[in-house]
Amino acid sequence: MAATVRLTTLDGRAVEFVDRVAASGAMKDVYFSPDRSYVVALFREQQDPQARERLAMIAGPYRDGIFGQIGGDYWEEVFCWPTAVVEHGGRVGVVVPTYAPHFFFAHGSKNDDMLGIRGHEKEGKWFASAHNQSRFLDPRERGHWLNYLRICIRLARAVRRLHAAGLAHSDLSYKNALVDPCTGSACLIDLDGLVVPGKFPPDVVGTPDFIAPEVVMTAHLDRHDPARRLPSIATDRHALAVLIYMYLLYRHPLRGDKVNDPDPQRDETLSMGERALFIEHPSDRSNRVRPERARASELPWKDTRKIPYRVTGPYLTPLFDRAFIDGLHAPTARPTADDWEHALVKTADLLQPCLNPDCAQGWYVFDNSFTPACPFCGTPFSGQLPILNFYSARRGGQFSRDDHRLMVYTDQSLFPWHVRRNLSPNERLSPEERQRVGYFVLHRDRWWLVNERLPGLHDLDRDAPVPIGERIALRDGQRLLFSRDADGRLALVQLIAPR
Numbered sequence: 191m192a193a194t195v196r197l198t199t200l201d202g203r204a205v206e207f208v209d210r211v212a213a214s215g216a217m218k219d220v221y222f223s224p225d226r227s228y229v230v231a232l233f234r235e236q237q238d239p240q241a242r243e244r245l246a247m248i249a250g251p252y253r254d255g256i257f258g259q260i261g262g263d264y265w266e267e268v269f270c271w272p273t274a275v276v277e278h279g280g281r282v283g284v285v286v287p288t289y290a291p292h293f294f295f296a297h298g299s300k301n302d303d304m305l306g307i308r309g310h311e312k313e314g315k316w317f318a319s320a321h322n323q324s325r326f327l328d329p330r331e332r333g334h335w336l337n338y339l340r341i342c343i344r345l346a347r348a349v350r351r352l353h354a355a356g357l358a359h360s361d362l363s364y365k366n367a368l369v370d371p372c373t374g375s376a377c378l379i380d381l382d383g384l385v386v387p388g389k390f391p392p393d394v395v396g397t398p399d400f401i402a403p404e405v406v407m408t409a410h411l412d413r414h415d416p417a418r419r420l421p422s423i424a425t426d427r428h429a430l431a432v433l434i435y436m437y438l439l440y441r442h443p444l445r446g447d448k449v450n451d452p453d454p455q456r457d458e459t460l461s462m463g464e465r466a467l468f469i470e471h472p473s474d475r476s477n478r479v480r481p482e483r484a485r486a487s488e489l490p491w492k493d494t495r496k497i498p499y500r501v502t503g504p505y506l507t508p509l510f511d512r513a514f515i516d517g518l519h520a521p522t523a524r525p526t527a528d529d530w531e532h533a534l535v536k537t538a539d540l541l542q543p544c545l546n547p548d549c550a551q552g553w554y555v556f557d558n559s560f561t562p563a564c565p566f567c568g569t570p571f572s573g574q575l576p577i578l579n580f581y582s583a584r585r586g587g588q589f590s591r592d593d594h595r596l597m598v599y600t601d602q603s604l605f606p607w608h609v610r611r612n613l614s615p616n617e618r619l620s621p622e623e624r625q626r627v628g629y630f631v632l633h634r635d636r637w638w639l640v641n642e643r644l645p646g647l648h649d650l651d652r653d654a655p656v657p658i659g660e661r662i663a664l665r666d667g668q669r670l671l672f673s674r675d676a677d678g679r680l681a682l683v684q685l686i687a688p689r
Contacts (some may be wrong), residue, residue: 333371
């Protein structure tokens with residue numbers, strides 16, 4: 191039986207671990223605590239004074255600055271953040287919480303666990319490509335499209351918080367993100383190498399597929415050459431865009447069929463660096479994926495004619511343009527994590543459940559600019575659908591459109607951030623602000639809004655209040671005032687049917 195090692199962290203706390211290696215990564219050996227509530231990860235190589243200072247800052251002041259703020263508890267779910275630094279046998283290490291149970295595979299791989307992944311962590315790479323999903327994953331582990339959108343929201347939110355603190359991940363990729371499409375959860379890991387611009391440089395250049403073109407282009411230069419580009423907040427933005435694209439479309443945005451050099455290594459350097467080109471670039475089609483060359487397990491996702499990136503809706507499509515057209519070789523033009531977070535949240539409000547019970551994705555962005563149908567299985571929408579277009583009061587009390595809509599379906603919820611312009615669904619919401627205030631239901635061929643917690647709900651057209659506990663039928667052109675507060679919204683109801 192392995193012995194238990196007892197240590198004191200650099201800040202004076204007692205920790206212990208079972209002296210048996212539970213896992214090994216590229217740089218560290220990992221040991222479980224006796225109760226498995228945390229791990230001790232010891233670096234195999236000696237850490238210089240700067241590296242030691244970085245670890246102490248990450249586990250101390252930087253952690254306190256994020257977890258000690260309003261909403262700090264939220265970050266326990268999306269960061270696996272080091273809590274302390276230790277030394278043992280001449281090796282430096284960090285104490286890190288263990289991963290939540292839902293980040294471990296419950297069912298193994300598709301073919302009788304041929305990969306041996308049952309019980310292992312849900313590294314993001316398994317979910318980021320159609321090939322991996324269709325060939326290897328048990329269908330019960332794959333989740334649906336709404337939960338991939340939720341995963342992207344959590345990743346964008348986590349990166350936004352890092353960048354707000356002046357930190358960069360430096361190796362943001364599906365290798366350092368655990369995801370669970372069954373619950374829509376995501377967690378960034380390997381945070382002991384965070385970059386602090388001007389103070390703590392990156393230890394690595396990143397993971398292939400996620401390294402920004404400017405880093406690839408200058409990787410041959412000396413680390414101290416002023417022309418060398420190293421991981422930073424700007425390169426994190428590129429990696430985040432790639433992650434979001436892959437989790438929503440199950441393909442890589444730059445890996446098309448264009449060959450830039452007959453030498454494979456040179457071709458890789460050019461294709462991911464100097465000559466990187468979006469596979470869905472509107473005017474340069476030279477890097478398009480040829481569906482006939484794709485593996486059956488990659489289709490239909492690799493066929494950009496069948497599932498183009500515009501299926502992600504009116505808020506995400508322009509951000510993909512900025513990330514992979516305008517900003518691919520111009521880092522300052524890339525969308526921020528905050529841009530992604532806001533666009534993803536508004537996109538979630540555009541989703542409709544697919545009417546096909548066998549649709550693998552289950553949800554899609556409703557688009558009435560053409561005959562609306564699920565882009566993933568082709569099932570058309572049928573029936574009548576309410577849409578709430580949000581307006582807010584600006585100067586002079588006039589209401590202006592907010593460029594935010596809520597698509598209605600049975601049991602769709604209305605939340606405080608829908609009824610108040612100054613609220614955003616993020617970590618700073620109070621418990622009360624996280625509770626729904628109403629919901630929608632289709633009853634006897636009529637759509638109704640049930641008022642659960644809106645004391646000021648008012649039908650303006652009939653000048654009639656809708657008391658809490660009552661319901662109101664939705665009518666085309668109807669104006670509903672949610673609140674008379676300064677940031678209270680007005681909703682204009684549209685009842686539409688497929689064209």
